[in-house]
Amino acid sequence: MRYIDLRSDTVTQPTEAMRQSMLHAEVGDDVYGEDPSINALEHKGAELLGKEAALFVPSGTMSNLLAMMSHCQRGEGAVLGSASHIYRYEAQGSAVLGSVALQSVSMQADGTLALSDVRAAIAPDDAHFVQTRLVCLENTHNGKVLPLHYLREMRDFVDEHGLLLHLDGARLFNAVVASGEPVAAIAAPFDSISVCLSKGLGAPVGSLLVGSHGFIARARRLRKMLGGGMRQGGILAQAALFALDQHVTRLADDHRRARRLAEGLAPLPGIALNMEEVQTNMVFLRLTRGDPATLLGFMKERGILFSGYGELRLVTHLQITDDDIDEVIDAFTEFLNG
Numbered sequence: 271m272r273y274i275d276l277r278s279d280t281v282t283q284p285t286e287a288m289r290q291s292m293l294h295a296e297v298g299d300d301v302y303g304e305d306p307s308i309n310a311l312e313h314k315g316a317e318l319l320g321k322e323a324a325l326f327v328p329s330g331t332m333s334n335l336l337a338m339m340s341h342c343q344r345g346e347g348a349v350l351g352s353a354s355h356i357y358r359y360e361a362q363g364s365a366v367l368g369s370v371a372l373q374s375v376s377m378q379a380d381g382t383l384a385l386s387d388v389r390a391a392i393a394p395d396d397a398h399f400v401q402t403r404l405v406c407l408e409n410t411h412n413g414k415v416l417p418l419h420y421l422r423e424m425r426d427f428v429d430e431h432g433l434l435l436h437l438d439g440a441r442l443f444n445a446v447v448a449s450g451e452p453v454a455a456i457a458a459p460f461d462s463i464s465v466c467l468s469k470g471l472g473a474p475v476g477s478l479l480v481g482s483h484g485f486i487a488r489a490r491r492l493r494k495m496l497g498g499g500m501r502q503g504g505i506l507a508q509a510a511l512f513a514l515d516q517h518v519t520r521l522a523d524d525h526r527r528a529r530r531l532a533e534g535l536a537p538l539p540g541i542a543l544n545m546e547e548v549q550t551n552m553v554f555l556r557l558t559r560g561d562p563a564t565l566l567g568f569m570k571e572r573g574i575l576f577s578g579y580g581e582l583r584l585v586t587h588l589q590i591t592d593d594d595i596d597e598v599i600d601a602f603t604e605f606l607n608g
């Protein structure tokens with residue numbers, strides 16, 4: 271049975287054209303630095319984001335972990351949003367494996383961290399406290415694009431306080447396409463960026479971590495230590511190269527479909543949905559009547575999947591069509607008017 275799978279853009283499948291490019295990928299042993307496709311991808315990623323170097327990593331979770339461990343020594347701290355992926359959905363790996371103290375602050379509705387909250391979270395320079403070293407942002411956050419002026423304000427802030435700045439840019443290219451800003455402009459304020467290739471871009475596996483030569487050298491050693499050294503990973507890197515060449519501008523289709531979905535659901539009785547938050551490929555909504563679990567079961571019977579408990583999340587991506595969007599709107603209408 272083909273599902274209309276709106277659980278996440280992590281479910282994207284390689285297209286036939288991408289598979290063909292993977293078939294002919296040049297490969298070598300990447301632990302020796304000899305995989306031509308991985309080397310090409312890392313070179314392209316660094317160039318695109320305007321940084322010195324890049325590292326191909328098996329997942330976004332590992333990419334963020336390597337960033338935290340490469341920036342911070344044991345016992346140092348990172349300030350980040352309490353609803354950020356690094357804080358909530360990466361098993362606190364930075365703390366458990368990296369001995370980095372996670373200093374969480376509340377996130378504002380637009381996905382930003384208030385500078386006043388970050389300032390308050392910075393530990394005093396006193397032996398009773400950790401030493402805060404890093405600030406982490408996430409763009410997009412729950413589908414919302416952080417304004418470029420805010421990124422620049424945060425850069426000035428971390429410079430003022432002698433801190434470093436990391437971006438969890440799992441959906442960076444969604445932010446690029448939605449904002450119209452060049453990717454290098456969005457990346458410029460950051461010391462390091464993690465970019466997922468396996469979400470909306472449609473590669474089957476992997477992320478890119480970009481930063482300075484020294485930062486990436488440390489991250490490369492840590493990746494090997496954590497068992498992330500790859501051999502002929504060029505088959506996967508070639509998919510990512512294909513995605514960067516062919517699947518960036520089409521993200522606008524995902525954004526258009528998400529908006530179309532939100533516009534179709536918002537007027538329905540029993541739906542609470544903030545259209546202003548539908549900025550890229552995610553639609554968040556709450557049921558003001560009916561039970562989310564009953565809704566999820568009703569939808570699954572009709573071949574429609576999405577996730578969330580309390581607040582429901584529907585994510586558009588490469589394999590979601592215009593007809594799928596109409597079918598989902600019809601199914602919600604049937605459930606709510608039934």
Ligand SMILES: Cc1ncc(COP(=O)(O)O)c(CN[C@H](C(=O)O)[C@H](C)O)c1O
Pocket residue numbers: 277278279280328329330331332355356359408438440441466468477
């Ligand atoms: C902002 C951000 N940063 C990092 C990651 C981790 O990427 P992976 O480890 O799954 O490759 C994710 C994955 N997010 C996944 C999803 O959205 O379905 C789940 C929640 O883990 C993410 O959303």
